[in-house]
Amino acid sequence: MTEYNYFATCSKGVEDLLQHELVQQGITDSKLRTGGVAFSGELTAAYRACLWSRVASRVLLQLKSFQIASDDDLYREVMTIDWSTHFSDSNTLAIDCFSSHTKVNNSHYATLRIKDAIVDQFTQASGTRPSISKDNPDIRINAYLSDRECLLYLDLSGEALHKRGYRLEAGSAPLRETLAAAMLYRARWPDFYAQKRPFTDPMCGSGTLLVEAAMMAGDIAPGLLREHFGFLHWKPFDESQWQPLLDDARQRKQQGLENLPCICGSDSSEQLVGIARKNLQRAGLPADIRVSLQDATQKLTPCCRVRDEHGREVGGLIVCNPPYGKRIGQTSALRQLYFRFGKQLKANFNGWTVAIISSEAELARSIGLRAFKKNTLYNGPLKSTLYQYRIDESPPGRQTKAGAEDKKLRTDSAQGEAPALTEHAQMFVNRLKKNFKHLRKWARKNDIHCYRVYDADIPQYAVAIDLYENWVHVQEYQAPKTVDSKRAFQRINDVLDVVADVLEVPQDNVVLKVRQKQSGTSQYQKLDKKQQKLVVQENGLKFIVNLYDYLDTGLFLDHRNTRQLIRQIAAGTQFLNLFAYTGSVTVYAAAGGARTTTTVDMSNTYLQWAQENMEINGYGGSPYAQNKHRFIREDCLQWLQQAAKASQQYQLIFIDPPTFSNSKKMQDALDIKRDHVELLRACLKLLSEDGRIIFSTNARGFRMSDEMDALCYLREITAQTTTEDFRRRPAHRCWCLSRDESRLKLPAIV
Secondary structure (H helix, E strand, C coil): CCCEEEEEECCCHHHHHHHHHHCCCCCCEEEECCCCCEECCCHHHHHHHHCCCCECCCCCCEEECCCCCCCHHHHHHHHHHHHHHHCCCCCCCEEEEECCCCCCCCCCHHHHCCCCHHHHHHHHCCCCCCCCCCCCCCCEEEEEEEEEEEEEEECCCCCCCCCCCCCCCCCCCCHHHHHHHHHHHCCCCCHHCCCCCCEEECCCCCHHHHHHHHHCCCCCCCCCCCCCCCHHCCCCCCCHHHHHHHHHHHHHHHHHCCCCEEEEEEEEEEHHHHHHHHHHCCCCCCCEEEEEEECCCCCCCCCCCCCCCCCCCCCCEEEEECCCCCCCCCHHHHHHHHHHHHHHHHHHHHCCCEEEEEHHHHHHHHHCCCCCEEEEEEECCEEEEEEEEECCCCCCCCCCCCHHHHHHHHHHCCCCCCCCCCCHHHHHHHHHHHHHHHHHHHHHHCEEEEEEEEECCCCCCEEEEEEECCCCCCCEEECCCCCCCCHHHHHHHHHHHHHHHHHCCHHHHHHEEECCCHHHHHHHHCCCCCCEEEEEEEEEEEEEEECCEEECCCCCCCHHHHEEEEHHCCCCCEEEECCCCCCCHHHHHHHHCEEEEEEEECHHHHHHHHHHHHCCCCCCHHHHHHEEEEEEEECHHHHHHHHHHCCEEEEEEEEEECCEEEECCCCCCEHHHHHHHHHHHHHHHCCCEEEEEEEEEEECCCCCCHHHHCCCEEEEEEHCCCCHHCCCCCCCCEEEECCCCHHHCCCCCC
16 A cells, blocks of 8 residues: 655644544654644545544645745646646646745745646646636645745645534634634543543533534544545545545444533523534534523533532533633623633532633633643634633631632522622722712713713722713723732722622623823823724713723813813803813813814824814814814924914913823923923913913822912912812812903803
8 A cells, every 4th residue: 555645734732632633543653843743654544634633724645845946946846746647637726835935935926836837737738727716626735835845735635624514603703623622632621521521611602612522522523524525536535445434433423422421501692502502413413412591600500410429529621712802802891701700610610620712811810710721722823822720629627718708609609699799899899889879960960971980989999980971981090019910900800890780881881991100102002993982972062982992082071170161261262272182172162152263282193083073063074164173283382382473362272281291293392290381381472361271280299380470370270170070089180370360260160
């Protein structure tokens, strides 16, 4: 019998699993390579690998190894192979080429040269040639070109081997079957089913892990349901060697299904539960593999309970693929999902082993368990980690305080109660409830839709929580180095665990950010790319907010009264808004009857945002509006100098500068504590004799310089501009400045 050289490809990091599979199939001559395993053997070895490997992506037959110095060399080397011995001109053909060769470094061009050589050979011999088909070709040729060696392969698999033939439907982020198998191998599922221990996936999605676990435990060949392999169109294909392998696989499946352990799954999506059930049915698996509708974060209990010969319940294996990454959802909601899932595991799955895959270490930490093993796996190009945990009670007589708390959690859950909160967490919940009860009444009375509910009221829970109508924006203040990072992490999980329920919003509407000290250009740095904008209302006006992409949302809630003050004093004025951000104050000035508005900011993004805010309130779009409302992209410090030279005058100026900025768009760095006199002096040059400046700053420890007394009249109005939701922790200080002392008298804010 003829022996051939093969290369079985796989995802990076599972080469050892693939080699172990090949050894189990009787293949002894194998060598580990990056991205696969090289082996040799008769044709049956390749057939068996295609049929039985659970982690291989493709099985390739090596046709030729050579070296080249040019694309002409490549053409000549391909022409030396008698392609008519492999397929005929009636077959369809596809060629995949991967080149790192220094001279022939264009993979697309190299593919064309290989194709030309093959079809030219057929044309010269018979006058006809095979057709090229990228979709479902009869024959696939693979080429790998490097300076050291060039390799030509014929793909015996056809379609990638992860396509088992049973999955016709999937969820939004399906798990590849080969990755599911690798997860099960790493979690030592064969050891569990050998002992008849149960398996469950409480976030089963379309059921990939359930099917793979059942096929593995039931000794079912993963390729048994496939209708096509690449070798079926290969001329040397030997049906007499292939058919016995199929017959043996069918017999093993029949025997294996009689000895399946308890396997079950669940998911919170009714649609996915239906898809999973159909996939199990199409895979030919028994109906007693149950899939139920169940939220993994609430009252989760084992759907399979197994006892040993002494009547004691034994733990099984949980393997799941929780949502992670930007394809699925926001980090704050996912952290809460992991956190609550971890609570359910600790409360109800004592003695079980758990394996979860995630690309986000932060999410894995939220589960609240210490991994005893971690394996690197790749979900497509996404580097991920398989975290493995054991859920065990403390030994009798040596129970720690933490163990006692865990036991209480288990008892509470078993009785259908919510797991108990820690003392500090309960204090946080009580304070949040108290604040919400008071502020909700105040907000309803004053028709306020967006407000702050909590701002580090309890030092251990240093977060700011804002309501934007039906959305919650949580900002976690960066913990000082003196605070244990694990404890801080646990506390933010406590917040995410309860905030949606207390504030009566959907959990998916909770957004988390970490707010740390900003410096330089970082204050304008984009955090995300969701571009998910909401339109909220305030005092009868509309504003666009973005809760995801930036540290600030586009609407400073602490300036609600300040904006309303501007509205009440803007009538008939020429209004100037410096460091305008998203232009919310400009909208108020326009609504108050300002004769003209000028909005200055150095960010194109924020100026565009400001224009959109004006337009949705009816103050933009027309040529008249464009002349009345100007938007200027400029460094405010430089623009003030230019405006002074042009003798521009304004009756009302609002200025809310950053505490510090050294943006590359600015000529000079700005430190408001140091530079506020110079900045306000420049503003006074543009102020009419009867005009007003409203100046605000968020700088902690800010002190207005005594020099200002010689330049103008001024009065601090912070008490007037501070709103009810910021009384306990004022976010800004505010002054009114004027050359006319009588102008310091301001109307009551209504």
